[in-house]
Structures are given as C-alpha cells and as structure tokens.
Amino acid sequence: MSDLQGVLEQLAPCMDAPALWLGLSGGLDSMVLLHAVTELRRHSPLPPLKAIHVHHGIHPDADRWVEHCQRECAARQVDLVVHRVTLPSGGNVEELARDARYAVFEQQLGAGDWLLLAHHADDQLETLLFRLMRGTGVRGLAGMPRSRALGQGRLLRPLLDWTRAQLADWARAQELAWIEDPANADPRYARTALRHQLLPYLRQHWPALPDNLLRLAGHAGEANQLLDERAAEDLQALGQPPADPWLACWPSLDMQALGGLSPARQKNLLRYWLHQQGLRLPDQRHLHTLLEQLAAADDSQPRVRIHQGLVHRSSGRLWLLPEQGVPAGQNQPWEAGSSVKLTAGNGWLRCSAGGPLALRAGQWRIGYRQGGEEIRLPGRPTQSLKNLFQSAGIPAWLRPAVPLLYCDERLVSVAGRWHAESALADAGETGFGVIWEPIPD
Numbered sequence: 001m002s003d004l005q006g007v008l009e010q011l012a013p014c015m016d017a018p019a020l021w022l023g024l025s026g027g028l029d030s031m032v033l034l035h036a037v038t039e040l041r042r043h044s045p046l047p048p049l050k051a052i053h054v055h056h057g058i059h060p061d062a063d064r065w066v067e068h069c070q071r072e073c074a075a076r077q078v079d080l081v082v083h084r085v086t087l088p089s090g091g092n093v094e095e096l097a098r099d100a101r102y103a104v105f106e107q108q109l110g111a112g113d114w115l116l117l118a119h120h121a122d123d124q125l126e127t128l129l130f131r132l133m134r135g136t137g138v139r140g141l142a143g144m145p146r147s148r149a150l151g152q153g154r155l156l157r158p159l160l161d162w163t164r165a166q167l168a169d170w171a172r173a174q175e176l177a178w179i180e181d182p183a184n185a186d187p188r189y190a191r192t193a194l195r196h197q198l199l200p201y202l203r204q205h206w207p208a209l210p211d212n213l214l215r216l217a218g219h220a221g222e223a224n225q226l227l228d229e230r231a232a233e234d235l236q237a238l239g240q241p242p243a244d245p246w247l248a249c250w251p252s253l254d255m256q257a258l259g260g261l262s263p264a265r266q267k268n269l270l271r272y273w274l275h276q277q278g279l280r281l282p283d284q285r286h287l288h289t290l291l292e293q294l295a296a297a298d299d300s301q302p303r304v305r306i307h308q309g310l311v312h313r314s315s316g317r318l319w320l321l322p323e324q325g326v327p328a329g330q331n332q333p334w335e336a337g338s339s340v341k342l343t344a345g346n347g348w349l350r351c352s353a354g355g356p357l358a359l360r361a362g363q364w365r366i367g368y369r370q371g372g373e374e375i376r377l378p379g380r381p382t383q384s385l386k387n388l389f390q391s392a393g394i395p396a397w398l399r400p401a402v403p404l405l406y407c408d409e410r411l412v413s414v415a416g417r418w419h420a421e422s423a424l425a426d427a428g429e430t431g432f433g434v435i436w437e438p439i440p441d
C-alpha cells in the first residue's frame, strides 16, 4: 500500500464527478482511504472531496468517533457531514445499521457524484464466504462490485486490491490515528466470528483459499456479465412497451414471448428486469414459483407479491406494479385548464390551450370511478364507463386510477382521452386539452 499511484488509477472513473464523497467510519480502512485521497489531491487534480460519517447511535462511544472524524478531517481541510440515524428496534443490528447507512449515502449523493468506500480484499473474502455459507446464486458469487449505481450517483471501492494487513502496515508507517469499533471484536456478531475464528483456520489449512475464492469471484463476475448481456437482448426483443400511452408507463413483459424462452432464460430475464427496476431480487426458488404461478393456464389474473413490488398478469402481459397495487385516485378540486399533480401518487394532468374541451364556468373537480358512470361520446349512444374501458383494452388494475373530469357533477372527460359530446368547445368558445401522465411517484 505504498502504492498511492495504484489508488489513483482506481479513482480514474470518478475524475469528472462534481463531488467525491468518502464514507468515513473513522476505523483503519476508511482512515487509510481518507489519507490516501488527501495525499493524492496535493499533486493530482481531483474533484472536490467531502467526507460523510453516519452516527448509528448504537455504541456509547459513538460521539467520540464523530469527534475523531471531525479532527482528522479538519487536519486535512476536508468538509465532514455527520448524519445521525435512529435504528428501528428488533432485527439484526448489523443489517439495520447498514441499510440505514446506505439510505443516508443514497440521499446525500447529488447527480453524478461518487461515493468512495474503503472495503478491501479481506472484506471481499468475508462477503464471499458469508454468501457461500448462506447459499447464493451466480450473482452473489461475484462478491461486492468495485463500482455500482447508488441513488443519483455511483459508489466505488478503490481499495479492493489491498488486504487488511497491507492497509494496516501503511497506516502505521504514516502514523495514522484510527478508532477500533469494539463490535469488530465481539464474537456475537457473525462477521467477527468469521473474521477471527473461521478465516484464520481456513487460511492455516488451505493457504490458497483466499486467492482461489477471489479468482472465483472474478469468473462469476464475467459469467454475470454474459447473463446480463443475454437478458438485455431478450428484454429488447420482448419488453417493447404496449402502444397505449397509459399502459406504456408501467414496466411490462409480453407473456407469450416470455413463454417461448427456456425456463433458465425466463428466470435470467425476470431477474434482470426486476433488478433494472431497482427491486430486490427474489431467490431462485421464489423466482421459480413466481414463474409457475404467472404461467398457470387460466385467466385468473394472478398477482404475486415480491419484495417492494407486485407482479401481475393480465391482458397477456406481466406488469410490475407498486407493492400495494396502482393507487385508487382521490377526489380533488380542480381549476379547469391548469396542469396539476394528482393526489395519491397518481401522476400528472397536463393541460394545454386550444384543445377540444370547452373552458366553461362551473364547479370543476377530478374524481374517480365509483361504478355506474355513463358518458355520451360524440356521435355515439350513451355508454357505461365500464364498457368504454373494456372496448379500449384498459385493464381492470388501471381503471380505479384513471382521473375523471367533472364540471357541475357532470362527467365531461375521461382523463382527457374521451370527452362527452356536450363538453366540446363550440366555434368561438375557448378550448383546452388534457393529457394524463400516469407516472407513479
């Protein structure tokens, strides 16, 4: 780790970032990273650097850690942002702290910013062993990625090629000060037991294990890349959005085309698709069940709940909907002709001047389907809203969210797409147009 040049090479992807954030716990690894980056900055132009420390409120000494980070940052003229979080009670403290920490990081990163974390080769090894012990797929076998998207920016782990011992040697040589988190020595924490008991034993009996495992992670990383490329091609072929502008707003897949793929390719594609939508991936078993349920040969329109979402089959497609389904809209008053954000995360109504609807005086409001509504479109007999939706192919799951425009309690337009004949602007009357953009919040 005398190799500052090596760290600089790792930083290459983020040289044009508006800002670099450094996740500073105050422990050995992140202190080494802070020191390396601030040393490099003296000779090489780097983006503006800020440090971020998350105070988890777990350990009685946590305030002292904040002071340590403040002191070390001040000595290097680095701005430090400290976030305090409160962890929910119950559950695995390590996991809760990590989730809270990454949520803070995500929220802090501005567009194009990079976050530097000080994970090293031993962390990678521990992660791999953990995953092997708990059971993992090929994706998990690749270990922690060197870089990945995070919020509006990306995270980078520039120290992954150095071992903990190398970082410690360098820290001592540079006379760095760091704090020791007692949790790192507490055998109740699974990671500590792995680090201090299992790994030394494995190293003693299988000295080549660390290198072999890291090599395996490299192979798995390449295999994943191939799987992703295959999935991207499949998605290109069968993930074309439906022509209907409302339906095109929801991620969906064509069921028939999906069924034409081999089971392994179906699962690979589903995994990739869900990951692209930012959802946590179901494991192999759940994925299999999901596909089985969705492919069942009936028209029951099954819905399968996954973590943070709902996969729903209808009208020959698989739709990815919010966890609670598409929200039923809520009534709201409306100034006719003005664009408005709809309540209940129901997207936007965008208005433009000069459209087909007459801008008449009256009490306007936006409402939603209760059942029994009727409308008479130009040149057509009166029909039920249900019938209109059915003939236009608007699936049942979307209907409760479609905004209905009322003037003096008369239904004048269905989301700006279909209008009552009586609501059309006559010659000489001011008209306006409406478009519903059902983009969920």
Ligand SMILES: Nc1ncnc2c1ncn2[C@@H]1O[C@H](COP(=O)(O)OP(=O)(O)OP(=O)(O)O)[C@@H](O)[C@H]1O
Residues within 6 Å of the ligand: 022, 023, 024, 025, 029, 030, 052, 053, 054, 055, 056, 098, 101, 116, 117, 118, 119, 123, 127
């Ligand atoms: N409290 C904290 N505040 C800011 N950054 C932190 C904090 N704790 C950890 N980090 C950053 O995250 C890096 C990894 O920390 P740690 O090894 O505790 O892993 P972790 O995030 O739990 O990792 P894993 O994803 O391997 O479980 C640290 O080197 C540091 O850069």
